Amino acid sequence: MSIFRKKGRSGEKIETQWSTAMRNFRKDKMALTGIAIFVIILIVALVQTMLNPKGWSTLTTDFAKPPSWHHPFGTTDSGLDLMSGCLKGALQDLIIAVIVSTMALVIGTAVGAVAGYFGGLLDSVLMRVVDLLLVVPLLTILIVMSNIFSSGGGSPLAIALLIGFLSWTYISRLVRAEFLALRERPFVEASIALGASSWRVITRHLIPNAIGVIMVNTTLTVAGAILLESTLSYLGLGIVPPAVSLGMLVQDGQGSATTSPWQFFFPAGLLLIIVLCVFVIGDGMQAAFDPRNARRRK
Amino acid sequence: MVAYSGDPLFPLKMNPLTPPATIKIREHDLFLDHSLPWRYWHWFSGLFHGNFGLDLSNNPVRPQLFLHMGVTLRMVVLAFVLAVIIAVSLGVLSALKRGGLIDRGITFTTFFFLATPVFVTGLFLKFYLAIPLDKYFGRQILATNGAQSPLASGSFLHRLPDLAAHFTLPTITLILAVFSSWTIYQRSSILETMNMDHVMLARSKGISPRRVLRRHILRNALIPIITVLALDFAGLLGGAVVTETVYSWNGLGRWFLGGASNIDLNVTLAYLLFTAVLVIMFNLLADIAYGFLDPRIRYR
Numbered sequence: 268m269s270i271f272r273k274k275g276r277s278g279e280k281i282e283t284q285w286s287t288a289m290r291n292f293r294k295d296k297m298a299l300t301g302i303a304i305f306v307i308i309l310i311v312a313l314v315q316t317m318l319n320p321k322g323w324s325t326l327t328t329d330f331a332k333p334p335s336w337h338h339p340f341g342t343t344d345s346g347l348d349l350m351s352g353c354l355k356g357a358l359q360d361l362i363i364a365v366i367v368s369t370m371a372l373v374i375g376t377a378v379g380a381v382a383g384y385f386g387g388l389l390d391s392v393l394m395r396v397v398d399l400l401l402v403v404p405l406l407t408i409l410i411v412m413s414n415i416f417s418s419g420g421g422s423p424l425a426i427a428l429l430i431g432f433l434s435w436t437y438i439s440r441l442v443r444a445e446f447l448a449l450r451e452r453p454f455v456e457a458s459i460a461l462g463a464s465s466w467r468v469i470t471r472h473l474i475p476n477a478i479g480v481i482m483v484n485t486t487l488t489v490a491g492a493i494l495l496e497s498t499l500s501y502l503g504l505g506i507v508p509p510a511v512s513l514g515m516l517v518q519d520g521q522g523s524a525t526t527s528p529w530q531f532f533f534p535a536g537l538l539l540i541i542v543l544c545v546f547v548i549g550d551g552m553q554a555a556f557d558p559r560n561a562r563r564r565k
Numbered sequence: 566m567v568a569y570s571g572d573p574l575f576p577l578k579m580n581p582l583t584p585p586a587t588i589k590i591r592e593h594d595l596f597l598d599h600s601l602p603w604r605y606w607h608w609f610s611g612l613f614h615g616n617f618g619l620d621l622s623n624n625p626v627r628p629q630l631f632l633h634m635g636v637t638l639r640m641v642v643l644a645f646v647l648a649v650i651i652a653v654s655l656g657v658l659s660a661l662k663r664g665g666l667i668d669r670g671i672t673f674t675t676f677f678f679l680a681t682p683v684f685v686t687g688l689f690l691k692f693y694l695a696i697p698l699d700k701y702f703g704r705q706i707l708a709t710n711g712a713q714s715p716l717a718s719g720s721f722l723h724r725l726p727d728l729a730a731h732f733t734l735p736t737i738t739l740i741l742a743v744f745s746s747w748t749i750y751q752r753s754s755i756l757e758t759m760n761m762d763h764v765m766l767a768r769s770k771g772i773s774p775r776r777v778l779r780r781h782i783l784r785n786a787l788i789p790i791i792t793v794l795a796l797d798f799a800g801l802l803g804g805a806v807v808t809e810t811v812y813s814w815n816g817l818g819r820w821f822l823g824g825a826s827n828i829d830l831n832v833t834l835a836y837l838l839f840t841a842v843l844v845i846m847f848n849l850l851a852d853i854a855y856g857f858l859d860p861r862i863r864y865r
Contacts, residue, residue: 403837403844406806407836410806411833494682498682501682504822504825504826517684517688531692535685539677539681542681543676546680547676550676
């Protein structure tokens, strides 16, 4: 049942959930467009930040200039090149999102797997913890906790760890639900009867079968993390200068939104495009992993 | 947890001119010289007497809580009701016209707003709808600041136009922030119900499509979305914090933001209590609503 093994025992190609999903995904034009735009933004941001690492800290005398060849996104009131800022901020947001979603993936899957597979008291305790975290809005907890990291200099890493530490609950619930259904299936029973250890059953049989739910929701966590971080930065509680994020740029730009609209539109637009791409990719993955969908397309 | 998030006397201690005796007295006033469990018990037992404690400037928290709550709830409740109506009708519409132009339009719109952060929607409406509109007509059509004009007085009916001008944008912002995920959910829920056996049976019996939709599809498709509504209510409150910041409403969210950044424990705790109570209440309401919608669910 490994997701990566492509050949059967006699050497012929067998359909795995993974290969079916990949094939479905490759037909999905929307999702592919999403990936393409996302990758382009990522590459441009990387190249720009590497070629011009001081772009966002070099003051010029071009105060609040509209977009031009020299400054494609215009400049801010204090004469900073907005394109360098936006791309650096986008990169920062993506790094945070990757850390958050990796944490959510690992913690969420582990907690969900343990709760769903072993059940009983362990399950009740873990799910009560999840309930506790779900009762209070995530943004509220983050605002309260923001004092800790703002006194620590508002480092992006601290924010990422904090958001990651709080956003695994959704994945863990879904993984648990999936495991509860899967563990009653004959192949799991057979495997246990053959003497497989719990670790082996979970990693070799259950997780590969729940891979769709896990992947889709990890992707959605990326979008959620970007939105949360930018909202926090917009409220002035997230990242603090000299680090930069798109939410912070929107907050800086809002004061001059009527006189120099590019200061609002570029960071806000870039933020919107990135999150939209991630959502479209997630949606495409959901469709690709859905077995009902595969049957209909055949 | 809140108590560990920082030291409320930090600004005082940072000031080299503050004599140590003053810090001692303030610490005693705020019970900082007591142990954490004692402080929690003190706050908790106060709650049963309706006492929320004092904020950092020694004003009682309770009247502030209720004052700001009134402002926030007006906006949140209105937005919630309208968003549910919009989401359900759009979801039904796009499910019925599946694959058509309307469906694609609705799906695109919902995705677009799903990806837009609340503050971007809010700022956009404020700067590129309200302000040009006001400029064009030369007077205030849509207000962008506060929940009502500071000088407003008179009876409720008298103030209605003013209130409406202040309400429109924040409410729209909040609706746009939450309706999209509900619409997507409602759409897939309807599509799932449409393929069920009992709907097929009803169709083949020759019942009119309208009646099938109302009695057989909607009734079943509404049940799962109620769970989502209850769970998302927490998100709506989070959106309210941002919306209030964008439109400078003097609501709970901004009050809480101020409290959290000053490390005003009693203010923060009061807000957390308020959200937790509200979210739990909504989940309870959802459970009760199940009983009405689904006769199979019985609570003993």
